[in-house]
Amino acid sequence: MPPTVTRFAPSPTGYLHLGHAYSALFAKRAATDHGGRFLLRIEDIDVSRCRPEYFDAIFEDLAWLGLEWEQPVRRQSGHMADYRAALDALETEDLIYPCFCSRKEIRAEIASSGAAPHINPDGMTGPIYPGTCRNLSADERQTRISSGDAYALRLDMESAKGRVGDLIWRDLDAGKVTATPEVFGDAVLARKDEPTSYHLSVVLDDHSQGITLVTRGEDLRSATHLHRLLQSLLRLDTPDYQFHKLLSGEDGRRFAKRNNSVALRTLREAGSAVADVLAKMRHLAGE
Numbered sequence: 001m002p003p004t005v006t007r008f009a010p011s012p013t014g015y016l017h018l019g020h021a022y023s024a025l026f027a028k029r030a031a032t033d034h035g036g037r038f039l040l041r042i043e044d045i046d047v048s049r050c051r052p053e054y055f056d057a058i059f060e061d062l063a064w065l066g067l068e069w070e071q072p073v074r075r076q077s078g079h080m081a082d083y084r085a086a087l088d089a090l091e092t093e094d095l096i097y098p099c100f101c102s103r104k105e106i107r108a109e110i111a112s113s114g115a116a117p118h119i120n121p122d123g124m125t126g127p128i129y130p131g132t133c134r135n136l137s138a139d140e141r142q143t144r145i146s147s148g149d150a151y152a153l154r155l156d157m158e159s160a161k162g163r164v165g166d167l168i169w170r171d172l173d174a175g176k177v178t179a180t181p182e183v184f185g186d187a188v189l190a191r192k193d194e195p196t197s198y199h200l201s202v203v204l205d206d207h208s209q210g211i212t213l214v215t216r217g218e219d220l221r222s223a224t225h226l227h228r229l230l231q232s233l234l235r236l237d238t239p240d241y242q243f244h245k246l247l248s249g250e251d252g253r254r255f256a257k258r259n260n261s262v263a264l265r266t267l268r269e270a271g272s273a274v275a276d277v278l279a280k281m282r283h284l285a286g287e
Helices: 018-033 052-064 080-092 103-113 138-146 157-164 198-208 223-233 264-269 274-285
Strands: 005-008 037-042 096-099 152-155 168-171 175-178 188-191 213-217 240-244
Touching: 005 018, 005 213, 018 037, 018 052, 018 213, 018 240, 018 264, 018 274, 037 052, 052 264, 080 096, 080 188, 080 198, 096 138, 157 223, 168 223, 188 198, 198 223
Parallel strands: 005 037, 168 240, 213 240
Antiparallel strands: 096 152, 152 188, 168 175
């Protein structure tokens, strides 16, 4: 068996908190327990929210926790050509199409059709797209792109599923799992002003870095179904997966940047001892 290779992949859009610390240490422990390797990756494709100070703080906070990682650190912003090549490959096989619908228009289309506004299972991408732009002609698509209309590049899920058939991925705790990416509908893989999505970039990055075990929070379990499909379509390696619980504070709110959770940087600057922070984290995790 090849050595286990794990990764921690934060985004420099805010300071790390205890939930990030737990995720990083979970990945590190998974690698260490199997005599493997631990990598750090910076997911900085969201140029509107990424900040240099957050980037620097990631290294400082992880080092403060006692973590070490291999060099060089992969930054997604340095690999946009890789993501574009993947989109080109999918376009060549007629598996993606431009969608010009706004979120407001998608909701209106769903409401007018009388269909239930099903929400994508990852909780991040809104209602499942009803396929409004899927059957636009090539001329219509080109005319709208040439006119400067905003658009997203969506995966034609029905065609994609027809190309690959049934797919399996392995959860180290639950065993073999049958992939059901169709629950996402025609997922967005890029936008006119965002040359890649999380879903596309993460599968390419994991393949490029030789990741053999992806450790993730439970909130990303459902996304793995879509990732397994993209791996098959792009002929990428499929790692194993393991999921960890999401930490919540004493108030019951999940640690998250959007919840203004106390940052590791704040604890560090206040003089907190690393041992106390790690003990609190383990307590919250029920370990």
